[in-house]
Amino acid sequence: MNFRDSPDEAEFRLRLREWLATNTPDLPASSTSDDYWAAQAGWHQALYDAGFFGLSWPKSIGGHELPTVYDAIVDEELAAAGAPPRPSLGYLVQGMLEHGNDDIKARLLPGIVNGRDRWCQGFSEPEAGSDLAALRTRAVPDGDEWVITGHKIWTSYSDAADWCLVLARTDPDVPKHKGLSAFRVSMHQPGVQQRPLQMINGITREFGEVTFDGARTPATDMIGAPGEGWRLAMTVVSHEREPGELGYVARYKKVVNELVKQVRADRSAFDEEPVRDLAWALVEVEMLRCHVARRLSERLDGISHGPEGSVDKLLMTAVEQAVGHAALSVGGAGHGGWDDTALKVYLYSRAQSVMGGTSQIQRNLVATRILGLPA
Amino acid sequence: MDVRFSSEQRALRDSVAQLVERLRPESVRALDDGERVAKLDAALTASGWRELRTADDAGAPWATGVEVAIVAEQLAQGAVDAPFIGPVLAADLRRRLGAAPAAAETIAVTLDLSAPARADGDAFEHAALAVDAAQATAALVLTRDGGLAQMPLGAATTGVDLTRRVVEITPGAAVAAVSDRALPADDVTQWTALGLALTSADMLGTMRGAVRLARDHALNRHQYGEAIGSFQAVQHLLADAHVATEGSASAALRAAWAVDALAPQDALAAAAAAKAYAARAARMVCETVIQVHGGIGNTWECMAHVFLRRALVSSDLFGGVGPNLTRVLEHHRIGVAS
Numbered sequence A: 001m002n003f004r005d006s007p008d009e010a011e012f013r014l015r016l017r018e019w020l021a022t023n024t025p026d027l028p029a030s031s032t033s034d035d036y037w038a039a040q041a042g043w044h045q046a047l048y049d050a051g052f053f054g055l056s057w058p059k060s061i062g063g064h065e066l067p068t069v070y071d072a073i074v075d076e077e078l079a080a081a082g083a084p085p086r087p088s089l090g091y092l093v094q095g096m097l098e099h100g101n102d103d104i105k106a107r108l109l110p111g112i113v114n115g116r117d118r119w120c121q122g123f124s125e126p127e128a129g130s131d132l133a134a135l136r137t138r139a140v141p142d143g144d145e146w147v148i149t150g151h152k153i154w155t156s157y158s159d160a161a162d163w164c165l166v167l168a169r170t171d172p173d174v175p176k177h178k179g180l181s182a183f184r185v186s187m188h189q190p191g192v193q194q195r196p197l198q199m200i201n202g203i204t205r206e207f208g209e210v211t212f213d214g215a216r217t218p219a220t221d222m223i224g225a226p227g228e229g230w231r232l233a234m235t236v237v238s239h240e241r242e243p244g245e246l247g248y249v250a251r252y253k254k255v256v257n258e259l260v261k262q263v264r265a266d267r268s269a270f271d272e273e274p275v276r277d278l279a280w281a282l283v284e285v286e287m288l289r290c291h292v293a294r295r296l297s298e299r300l301d302g303i304s305h306g307p308e309g310s311v312d313k314l315l316m317t318a319v320e321q322a323v324g325h326a327a328l329s330v331g332g333a334g335h336g337g338w339d340d341t342a343l344k345v346y347l348y349s350r351a352q353s354v355m356g357g358t359s360q361i362q363r364n365l366v367a368t369r370i371l372g373l374p375a
Numbered sequence B: 001m002d003v004r005f006s007s008e009q010r011a012l013r014d015s016v017a018q019l020v021e022r023l024r025p026e027s028v029r030a031l032d033d034g035e036r037v038a039k040l041d042a043a044l045t046a047s048g049w050r051e052l053r054t055a056d057d058a059g060a061p062w063a064t065g066v067e068v069a070i071v072a073e074q075l076a077q078g079a080v081d082a083p084f085i086g087p088v089l090a091a092d093l094r095r096r097l098g099a100a101p102a103a104a105e106t107i108a109v110t111l112d113l114s115a116p117a118r119a120d121g122d123a124f125e126h127a128a129l130a131v132d133a134a135q136a137t138a139a140l141v142l143t144r145d146g147g148l149a150q151m152p153l154g155a156a157t158t159g160v161d162l163t164r165r166v167v168e169i170t171p172g173a174a175v176a177a178v179s180d181r182a183l184p185a186d187d188v189t190q191w192t193a194l195g196l197a198l199t200s201a202d203m204l205g206t207m208r209g210a211v212r213l214a215r216d217h218a219l220n221r222h223q224y225g226e227a228i229g230s231f232q233a234v235q236h237l238l239a240d241a242h243v244a245t246e247g248s249a250s251a252a253l254r255a256a257w258a259v260d261a262l263a264p265q266d267a268l269a270a271a272a273a274a275k276a277y278a279a280r281a282a283r284m285v286c287e288t289v290i291q292v293h294g295g296i297g298n299t300w301e302c303m304a305h306v307f308l309r310r311a312l313v314s315s316d317l318f319g320g321v322g323p324n325l326t327r328v329l330e331h332h333r334i335g336v337a338s
């Protein structure tokens, strides 16, 4: 029971810290500026090339097969350096590792891990959000291809993506959870159109909507067996709920560090309320750091989390929204037309209780799957 | 980094849990069962857990903050009505000054519980409260010049918390020096961190016990022909309670580890963050548990208020939300406006 680095971990931390000293890009947060996305791929590739990305994944796909606790070190050092968070792709990688065949793993995963192939996740549809299994996008076989028709929405990074992980109905005649399959679909083809959606904080590169109108993909790009789509989707979203997977501690820590600096520079300009909001944000971020350490340590026992991911997601959401409140009350809304970064951080934080399954859905899962209350 | 419990720590946790399962008060009425209380106290004495912070041959505590926090959490989970935190904190103070351990001793704090009571010379200027004082014959206090003094205690009474007794100390009460050495400031800081870590662990256990109580009730109580636990509104209340408990567990774990592993100021900061988090969570959780119990939850016979009362006391001991947010701010050098 030790929060401290082992000698190997300490050596790794030092190496990373030295690298960051000269390689930290001056990027705005993805949540507040579209400029982030222009440089995001470069950041991912730089981290990967220097040996600091994909640490816990198999070597065969470009990983390092280190214990997952190394990810926590990366998050801490990125935050301390004021660097952007590590790209959050763990859910895609885990989904494919668990459900993809050897060909899929060998062919598709290295490009995801090294940051050369950009992916987005096409699950949600206008009529299928929380009730994801009700989705209507169809995939129909045609020779050794599948033809895909449907409408995906709130697809994160759709404008930057080369590929989309599409969940589509391949068998309309079985119960709704059983008729779904997953595919890799190229975003660069005539049958695919994507249109960015503007978020409430004004940014336009966070998510978009994608229409598939007779888009084609080879049968070899089906991920998992026919009908395995629902299980793959559940693997993906459960990893999407884990703060350790997402590297969000670094993102939150970076914001609160900046707020602390702001208050320290002119302490008497702030009265009780914003300072108290900031204190709560500090407490929440510290809690999440400890929580991630706890969860990642449990993985050393080989425990992978099922419903506990919902607990993590709810904790992470509370942290992000506490940080959002602190940003708003310390930074102000920017009524005078000056810097509105704080407002953007705040407004973005509202999405955390919706994306990856809403907080209500997470509470349903905690109540029924962890507390054992009647479903 | 590997924050899993060691096999010894897991064994400790399990043996505390077994004792708790055997001798905890299962109902409010059982709090008055003198025979059970005596057995419980004897079992706890025999376990030696209250001496975990006394000095080993090298003067170091036998166990770290992690082990004592494990015990505190398990005891609180069963609302165990035998002293633990008070005697442990008293023993830790004695060890820091190289004073011989004493049996049946606890600590005294200010009336709002937020700080150790301070004696002036050989007497008390203000009223104070000896906490966790069942069976205690004496309480330790700090003196204004930083020394350690002891005062004899009268019989303990039941206060806010029905599981842990108190003794009121009136102004003018006499104290006798335990040591004429002053306690170094770093020791006071570490000791405070231990107090915060232990009260956080106690609240964590309280939350776990309370959530379990409410969950069982939600499965057993039927309305509209269904278990109330099938209603989404009730489910979401309990889900939030569970999540707040888990967050508290993570923060409290680091606080317990930090007591002996980090520099005193860093240990205090970790403990203050955990305490602020757990104090807010514990009140919310215990209130939720009363709500889920409906009318029954508002009766003296229901264990729900036993948990809430215990949480209120552990929250106030060494300071609750406000004082600990202040500590967090001071640690980041954004304390008080100058």
Ligand SMILES: Cc1cc2nc3c(=O)[nH]c(=O)nc-3n(C[C@H](O)[C@H](O)[C@H](O)COP(=O)(O)OP(=O)(O)OC[C@H]3O[C@@H](n4cnc5c(N)ncnc54)[C@H](O)[C@@H]3O)c2cc1C
Pocket (backbone or CB within 6 Å): A120, A121, A122, A123, A124, A125, A126, A128, A129, A130, A131, A153, A154, A155, A156, A157, A206, A207, A351, A354, A355, A356, A357, A358, A359, A360, A361, A364
């Ligand atoms: C920033 C952002 C990024 C996203 N990125 C992606 C992405 O990359 N890929 C992707 O596929 N999707 C993505 N999404 C979509 C997201 O997964 C959905 O928005 C989410 O699952 C909720 O679905 P919905 O919007 O249809 O809301 P609805 O399901 O219509 O829910 C509306 C409200 O009703 C509540 N509700 C619904 N059902 C229940 C129930 N059973 N019990 C209690 N309350 C209920 C919800 O909690 C919510 O408050 C993203 C969303 C956001 C905001």
